[in-house]
Amino acid sequence: MQVEVIASVNEARSDDMAGKTVLVIDVLRATSNMVTGLAHGCLGIVPMETVQQTKQLQEPGDLLGGERNCRKLPGFDLGNSPFEYMEPRIKGKRILMTTTNGTRAIQKSSRAHTLIACSLLNVRACVEAAVSLGRDMVILCSGTQDVFSMEDGLCAGAALDEWSRISGRDWECNDFGLAMLACFRHNRDRLHETMLGSSNGKRLARLGFGEDIAYCAGLNQLDVVPVLHDGTLVHSATVLK
Amino acid sequence: MQVEVIASVNEARSDDMAGKTVLVIDVLRATSNMVTGLAHGCLGIVPMETVQQTKQLQEPGDLLGGERNCRKLPGFDLGNSPFEYMEPRIKGKRILMTTTNGTRAIQKSSRAHTLIACSLLNVRACVEAAVSLGRDMVILCSGTQDVFSMEDGLCAGAALDEWSRISGRDWECNDFGLAMLACFRHNRDRLHETMLGSSNGKRLARLGFGEDIAYCAGLNQLDVVPVLHDGTLVHSATVLK
Numbered sequence: 001m002q003v004e005v006i007a008s009v010n011e012a013r014s015d016d017m018a019g020k021t022v023l024v025i026d027v028l029r030a031t032s033n034m035v036t037g038l039a040h041g042c043l044g045i046v047p048m049e050t051v052q053q054t055k056q057l058q059e060p061g062d063l064l065g066g067e068r069n070c071r072k073l074p075g076f077d078l079g080n081s082p083f084e085y086m087e088p089r090i091k092g093k094r095i096l097m098t099t100t101n102g103t104r105a106i107q108k109s110s111r112a113h114t115l116i117a118c119s120l121l122n123v124r125a126c127v128e129a130a131v132s133l134g135r136d137m138v139i140l141c142s143g144t145q146d147v148f149s150m151e152d153g154l155c156a157g158a159a160l161d162e163w164s165r166i167s168g169r170d171w172e173c174n175d176f177g178l179a180m181l182a183c184f185r186h187n188r189d190r191l192h193e194t195m196l197g198s199s200n201g202k203r204l205a206r207l208g209f210g211e212d213i214a215y216c217a218g219l220n221q222l223d224v225v226p227v228l229h230d231g232t233l234v235h236s237a238t239v240l241k
Numbered sequence: 242m243q244v245e246v247i248a249s250v251n252e253a254r255s256d257d258m259a260g261k262t263v264l265v266i267d268v269l270r271a272t273s274n275m276v277t278g279l280a281h282g283c284l285g286i287v288p289m290e291t292v293q294q295t296k297q298l299q300e301p302g303d304l305l306g307g308e309r310n311c312r313k314l315p316g317f318d319l320g321n322s323p324f325e326y327m328e329p330r331i332k333g334k335r336i337l338m339t340t341t342n343g344t345r346a347i348q349k350s351s352r353a354h355t356l357i358a359c360s361l362l363n364v365r366a367c368v369e370a371a372v373s374l375g376r377d378m379v380i381l382c383s384g385t386q387d388v389f390s391m392e393d394g395l396c397a398g399a400a401l402d403e404w405s406r407i408s409g410r411d412w413e414c415n416d417f418g419l420a421m422l423a424c425f426r427h428n429r430d431r432l433h434e435t436m437l438g439s440s441n442g443k444r445l446a447r448l449g450f451g452e453d454i455a456y457c458a459g460l461n462q463l464d465v466v467p468v469l470h471d472g473t474l475v476h477s478a479t480v481l482k
Contacts, residue, residue: 007248007389007417148248150416175391175440176248182435183420186427194423199416 001170002136003163005156005177008143009104014111017138021130022112023159025119026142027151028200029080030102031226032119032216033065034233037085037095039224044232045117046096047103054098063090066098070207073098081212094232101142106228109140114240115228120155120191120216125223127162129236137163139177150198151216154191157184158219192217242411243377244404246397246418249384250345255352258379262371263353264400266360267383268392269441270321271343272467273360273457274306275474278326278336280465285473286358287337288344295339304331307339311448314339322453335473346383347469353379355481356469361396361432361457366464368403370477378404380418391439392457395432398425399460433458 006012025031034045042063048054051073054064065078065085072079078090080099097103109115114133118126130137139159141152157180160173164181173181187194195201195217204213225236247253266272275286283304289295292314295305306319306326313320319331321340338344350356355374359367371378380400382393398421401414405422414422428435436442436458445454466477 147415148417148420150419153416153420174388175394176389178391178435178438179389179394179420179424182424182427186423194419198419 001167003139003160003171003173003177005139005141005160005174005180007141007148007176008146009101009108009140010146012105012108012140014108017109018111019113019135021114021116021133021135021137022109023116023118023126023130023137023139024102024105024109024142025139025152025155026099026102026105027119027155027216028149028204029082029212029216030099030142031117032121033080033082033085034097034117034226035119035122035222035224036082037090038226038233038235039222040086041091043092043094044234045226046094046232047106048096048098049103049107051098054096057096061093063093063095065095068100070204070209081209082215083211101144105140105142117226117233118155118159120158120219122220122222122224123155123158124162124220125225127159127166129225129240131163131166133240144200149200151195151200153180154184154187154194156180157182161185191219242408244380244401244412244414244418246380246382246401246415246421248382248389248417249387250342250349250381251387253346253349253381255349258350259352260354260376262355262357262374262376262378263350264357264359264367264371264378264380265343265346265350265383266380266393266396267340267343267346268360268396268457269390269445270323270453270457271338271340271383272358273362274321274323274326275338275358275467276360276363276463276465277323278331279467279474279476280463281327282332283326284333284335285475286467287335287473288347289337289339290344290348292339295337298337302334304334304336306336309341311445311450322450323456324452342383342385346381350381358467358474359396359400361399361460363461363463363465364396364399365403365461366466368400368407370466370481372404372407385441390441392436392441394421395425395428395435397421398423402426432460
């Protein structure tokens with residue numbers, strides 16, 4: 001089996017993902033929020049590229065979520081903090097979500113056979129689902145404004161660590177993936193601290209989102225696997241056999 | 242002080258290097274060869290982009306070195322194995338060298354204040370020289386065909402490990418650099434083994450260059466610092482005050 005880890009959205013080419021299982025990662029905070037929302041009872045999450053599209057698609061009952069430059073958007077119900085995606089009002093609702101990098105990464109992966117939204121919170125569950133699909137895998141780190149982000153690399157490394165635990169030695173990976181695996185293994189006991197020293201970690205802490213970082217650093221806290229089905233991220237149980 | 246690590250040549254922009262100290266890394270094998278040649282008495286090494294340019298610039302006494310697709314070039318004196326750069330015939334000679342990725346990285350760094358050719362063999366000496374220059378630093382991993390190479394990442398991480406040892410906590414680095422530092426620290430006691438598992442390591446071993454990998458994995462075996470001066474890499478002692 002082949003695994004390829006891609007460092008940021010602008011390095012991703014749709015062709016390279018065709019027919020594969022793709023894990024999209026945006027730890028701070030898009031995919032962490034998606035997993036959290038589904039774990040707390042929302043019906044599904046629709047990743048949207050632009051603010052305008054998001055507003056246009058809204059139907060009665062839908063909630064709008066997302067950010068630009070780490071800030072909640074005017075007229076939106078939810079921002080980009082995972083704690084908002086735990087609120088009782090999301091139960092049974094569809095959430096239309098647009099974020100700077102994470103939803104762009106999902107759009108870019110449209111040719112995947114199966115697209116899974118992965119974060120540190122649910123990485124083990126995601127990889128178990130991916131291995132059971134029996135296809136080559138691409139791990140797409142969203143990054144920030146086309147630049148690699150440490151927290152996404154840590155999550156990619158965590159995914160490879162799980163993958164190697166399950167698959168044994170029967171897999172190959174590009175050099176960037178091997179480097180992320182080593183980076184994760186070096187930092188596995190200090191994920192939160194490492195994230196606080198990263199570019200996004202420092203920026204979010206400055207903006208007052210320190211608790212978001214602590215929450216998003218929680219390895220394998222949730223066993224929800226969000227899978228894209230007809231443009232909406234839903235619980236894998238409703239899609240994967 | 243700011244340090245930025247760049248993953249491969251095609252991500253490098255000359256503007257980002259203007260006025261800075263730039264360490265160019267191509268562990269397998271261009272910069273390892275350059276360091277080895279200078280350590281064994283060659284006069285200087287002129288990095289050239291094309292085979293044609295290399296032949297045109299040759300003057301009596303000059304040696305031609307380099308490769309395309311890991312192989313020695315027709316009519317050239319030296320190929321791309323470090324053991325060739327230890328031969329007595331290089332003593333006192335100028336070597337014109339063209340390689341696929343390493344010399345391209347050097348060309349791309351033309352606006353650097355000081356350009357240093359760095360490999361695992363001489364990384365400590367390079368960083369000591371770089372720190373003494375007191376400027377922001379860019380570490381450019383050459384990579385292979387525009388793709389990140391593990392061995393260059395390990396060397397970038399080793400450079401940051403030295404940098405942090407000398408500079409203490411008084412420096413900042415991009416996320417990619419922090420990831421390479423963690424990758425090096427995780428693998429520092431098994432550099433050779435890690436390189437054998439990398440894409441270039443596997444390819445070179447298949448082609449019969451296993452001993453080159455073992456040699457190039459030798460951390461801090463040489464204290465030569467090749468610095469670019471008027472288009473030629475020479476001993477730093479002749480250039481840096």
